Amino acid sequence: MSLQQIRYFVAVAEEENVGRAAERLRIAQPALSRQIRNLEAEFGTELFERTSRGMRLSSSGAVFLPHARAILSSVESATAALYKR
Amino acid sequence: MSLQQIRYFVAVAEEENVGRAAERLRIAQPALSRQIRNLEAEFGTELFERTSRGMRLSSSGAVFLPHARAILSSVESATAALYKR
DNA sequence: GGAGTTTACGAATGTCGTAACTATC
DNA sequence: GATAGTTACGACATTCGTAAACTCC
Numbered sequence: 001m002s003l004q005q006i007r008y009f010v011a012v013a014e015e016e017n018v019g020r021a022a023e024r025l026r027i028a029q030p031a032l033s034r035q036i037r038n039l040e041a042e043f044g045t046e047l048f049e050r051t052s053r054g055m056r057l058s059s060s061g062a063v064f065l066p067h068a069r070a071i072l073s074s075v076e077s078a079t080a081a082l083y084k085r
Numbered sequence: 086m087s088l089q090q091i092r093y094f095v096a097v098a099e100e101e102n103v104g105r106a107a108e109r110l111r112i113a114q115p116a117l118s119r120q121i122r123n124l125e126a127e128f129g130t131e132l133f134e135r136t137s138r139g140m141r142l143s144s145s146g147a148v149f150l151p152h153a154r155a156i157l158s159s160v161e162s163a164t165a166a167l168y169k170r
Numbered sequence: 171g172g173a174g175t176t177t178a179c180g181a182a183t184g185t186c187g188t189a190a191c192t193a194t195c
Numbered sequence: 196g197a198t199a200g201t202t203a204c205g206a207c208a209t210t211c212g213t214a215a216a217c218t219c220c
Contacts, residue, residue: 001088001160001164002087002088003086003087003088004210017174018174018175018176019173019174019175027210027211027212028211028212028213029174029175029176029212030175030176030177030211030212030213030214031210031211031212033175033176033177034176034177034210034211035210037176038209043164043167045167045170050174050175050218051174051219052173052174052218052219052220053173053174053220054173054174054175055174055175060167060170063166063167063170064163064166064167067159067162067163067166067167068163070159070162070163071156071159071160071163074152074155074156074159075086075156077152077155078149078152078153078155078156079086079128081148081149081152082128082130082145082148082149082152085130085145085148089185102199103199103200103201104198104199104200112185112186112187113186113187113188114187114199114200114201115186115187115188115189115200115201115202115203116185116186116187118200118201118202119185119186119201119202120185122201135199135200136194136199137193137194137195137198137199138194138195138198138199139198139199139200140199140200171220172219172220173218173219173220174217174218174219174220175216175217175218175219176215176216176217176218177214177215177216177217178213178214178215178216179212179213179214179215180211180212180213181210181211181212181213182209182210182211182212183208183209183210183211184207184208184209184210185206185207185208185209186205186206186207186208187204187205187206187207188203188204188205188206189202189203189204190201190202190203190204191200191201191202191203192199192200192201192202193198193199193200193201194197194198194199194200195196195197195198195199
């Protein structure tokens with residue numbers, strides 16, 4: 001699990017679509033798809049349900065999302081504390 | 086900034102010595118030294134004062150340490166939440 | 171057949187360990 | 196000269212983008 005993967009996960013969870021999320025993150029679609037797959041493989045559970053329309057959070061994904069946001073938030077407050085000097 | 090770098094930073098802050106921290110992390114000394122340097126370069130500030138005995142937190146490092154621990158703690162609670170299902 | 175996701179593959183980037191260097195006591 | 200940190204360099208692993216393939220309407 002890397003911070004980048006967490007950011008990727010949140011973007012996909014919000015867009016419910018890998019293509020749009022990739023555009024927002026300014027990376028290519030396959031790179032994003034792979035990182036999500038890698039994250040799921042590491043956790044041993046699928047974070048999304050793949051539908052014909054895109055991706056929707058699975059129950060595991062729904063559990064993880066608030067934690068993911070908390071991690072990113074603590075990272076932001078860490079950098080803010082450092083740059084505020 | 087990566088989670089690994091944050092773990093490395095905390096280890097060095099606790100050991101006040103790159104060699105011991107590297108041993109604890111089971112990586113080689115230079116790898117650890119470089120990652121700390123990379124982190125400092127990214128932040129644009131030194132996190133440690135280098136003494137003849139080892140490393141001591143700088144004022145920036147002292148600011149960052151509790152944030153670093155908070156990040157790692159939120160990561161742990163995220164993984165715990167996922168594995169508890 | 172179109173929208174969306176994934177796999178294949180080569181290129182670029184990052185991280186590591188060993189060995190050599192620097193500095194301080 | 197011993198202890199501690201850093202730099203150099205080549206090897207290994209990860210991540211990326213382009214192109215092609217798969218899948219479900």
